[in-house]
Amino acid sequence: MQTARELGLRLASDVFEGRLGPGSQLTAVRVLAGELGCAPATVAGAYAQLRSAGVITGPPRARARVAADGAARARAMLVGRLRLAGSDDLALDVLLRMAGPQVEVVPGSRGSVTGLGQLSRGVADVCAMHLFHPATGRFNDPFVGRLLGGEAVVLVHLWRRDQGLVLPRGNPLRIRGVADLGRCRLAWRAPGTGSRLLLERLLGDHSLVVDRRAGLIAESHVGVAAAVACGAADAGLAIRAAAEAVDAEWIPVAVEPFELAVPVTAMPAAEPLLDLLAGVSVHAQLAALPGYDLSESGRMRRVA
Numbered sequence: 001m002q003t004a005r006e007l008g009l010r011l012a013s014d015v016f017e018g019r020l021g022p023g024s025q026l027t028a029v030r031v032l033a034g035e036l037g038c039a040p041a042t043v044a045g046a047y048a049q050l051r052s053a054g055v056i057t058g059p060p061r062a063r064a065r066v067a068a069d070g071a072a073r074a075r076a077m078l079v080g081r082l083r084l085a086g087s088d089d090l091a092l093d094v095l096l097r098m099a100g101p102q103v104e105v106v107p108g109s110r111g112s113v114t115g116l117g118q119l120s121r122g123v124a125d126v127c128a129m130h131l132f133h134p135a136t137g138r139f140n141d142p143f144v145g146r147l148l149g150g151e152a153v154v155l156v157h158l159w160r161r162d163q164g165l166v167l168p169r170g171n172p173l174r175i176r177g178v179a180d181l182g183r184c185r186l187a188w189r190a191p192g193t194g195s196r197l198l199l200e201r202l203l204g205d206h207s208l209v210v211d212r213r214a215g216l217i218a219e220s221h222v223g224v225a226a227a228v229a230c231g232a233a234d235a236g237l238a239i240r241a242a243a244e245a246v247d248a249e250w251i252p253v254a255v256e257p258f259e260l261a262v263p264v265t266a267m268p269a270a271e272p273l274l275d276l277l278a279g280v281s282v283h284a285q286l287a288a289l290p291g292y293d294l295s296e297s298g299r300m301r302r303v304a
Contacts, residue, residue: 082270089221091161103273110220132194140257148261155300161255164237166228166235184210187216241289241291277297
């Protein structure tokens with residue numbers, strides 16, 4: 001006799017392969033239990049797993065239906081949970097919330113460099129990143145090639161995003177650009193983050209030496225923006241969406257590609273997330289965030 005887990009996977013397979021299409025109503029618990037010769041609790045347990053994975057919708061005591069994106073959710077349920085590491089990003093957070101429990105963010109500090117390390121050690125399956133390589137003028141490829149040398153890796157373009165200086169409303173210090181940051185208490189991202197490296201490079205380009213003891217470390221872009229908005233720092237570097245979220249002022253300084261490094265061996269597990277990214281409803285939610293360009297989302301290239 002099959003278990004609830006086995007029945008849940010069988011039904012997920014029916015959804016993924018199209019035998020149960022979007023909006024299809026599932027058989028009532030007791031009816032299906034009678035047809036299969038199992039206990040109603042087994043069917044109820046299978047339906048609970050499908051509901052938790054987002055494959056079906058509807059309250060537990062009502063007849064469930066296959067979700068609009070049920071096929072993508074079913075595929076994720078069948079291939080297993082995707083372990084994601086790497087950079088902090090508001091659009092990525094939206095995507096992960098919609099992906100639900102099928103994507104697990106690897107514990108530890110967020111950051112492109114940290115995430116690449118977790119990916120190289122096998123702790124993560126994929127890594128979100130935005131690392132600029134000054135010697136080549138390229139993003140991400142040189143770092144992935146060096147740290148994961150010998151392994152076939154695909155870089156999936158998620159979006160371009162605007163990075164800039166976050167300033168308090170009214171800009172009391174009259175900051176006009178990076179050149180004015182030498183007299184500021186800065187909100188920094190942690191070492192190992194792409195945004196920290198970008199700020200260090202911008203300060204170096206202007207030959208600025210900043211007293212880091214006068215600033216503070218923020219765990220996220222929203223943390224940087226909040227520190228500036230509440231007066232704990234004079235300025236910081238963060239994405240535009242974070243600045244607008246706390247009603248801070250913002251000066252653009254860079255546009256960068258935000259990409260997902262996916263070893264070819266992890267592509268089957270990553271495909272449900274990529275399918276979700278291509279969905280109309282998800283795309284509309286991401287496009288509503290300020291400072292993002294989704295025109296090339298989903299484009300892939302192999303890392304040499």
